[in-house]
Amino acid sequence: MRAIILSLIWLAAADATADVYISIDAKGGYVLSNVHRPGRHYERVISEPVAQAGAANAQLITGRPYADVVAAAALAHNVPQALLHALIKAESGYNPKARSPAGAVGLMQLMPDTAREMGVQDRLDPQDNVQGGARYLKRMLKLFDNDITLAVAAYNAGPDAVMRRGAVPPYAETQRYVPSVLREYRKLQGLAEN
Incomplete structure (x- = not known):
């Protein structure tokens, strides 16, 4: 049975734009996910191609302001360029x-404590600011097991607010912010209409 499921997954892999993991639930059923959740053993069955991950829609990304600064930060911290652009x-x-x-400043609106923690010397310097923001985003992605929705919510509302609820906090600003960032992220990946 597993061979059949894996065969079906591989047939769909040509259109895949994210990692896909498989695990077995308590009843012996297969669980497919694009998010690696804690407490479960997963096997990656599809890996997102590096070319797609960083440049799914290169024209939309390279035409943005600070494209070189964002590309360097994305590469240095292994985060998607499109997500950094959506946040900015x-x-x-x-x-x-x-x-x-x-009190937040700069392209990625870094608070003083966050900037200091991320090693940012000049929050108004675009390169320093984006490097610090990318470093912080990477931390949020790690903290929330690469769940982009929760990482984006934590970028806006703080990780404690997200961890307390295990979901996007019910703050009006965050409730507007997260869908807006995710919509822009999908657009820059070529997954949504412009």
């Missing part, structure tokens, strides 16, 4: 001098 658009609208009333 939501956080600052690509304004490197953006400042929030709460």
Whole structure:
């Protein structure tokens, strides 16, 4: 039976745009997922091709402001360029001098403590800011087992708020922010309409 399931998965692999994992649940059934959850043993059956992961829709990404800065940060911290661009658009609208009333600044709207923790010397320097934001995003992705929805929610509301609920917190800003970032991310991957 497993061979049949794996054969079906491989047939679909040509259209795959994410890693796919398989595990066996308590009743012996197969569980397919694109998210590696803690407490389960998974076997990766489809790996996202590196070319697709970083450049699913290269024209949309390379035409963005700070494309070289974002590409370098994405490569250095192994995070998707498209996700960094989606966060920057939501956080600052690509304004490197953006400042929030709460004290966040720069392209990725880093708070002073977060910037210090991520080794950022100058929050208003686009390169330093994006490197710090990418480093922080990577931390959120690791913390939430590569669940992009929860990592994006944590980027906005803080990891404690997400961990307390195990879901996107019910804050109005975060409830608007997460779908907006994910929509832009899918668009930049070529998975949604422009």
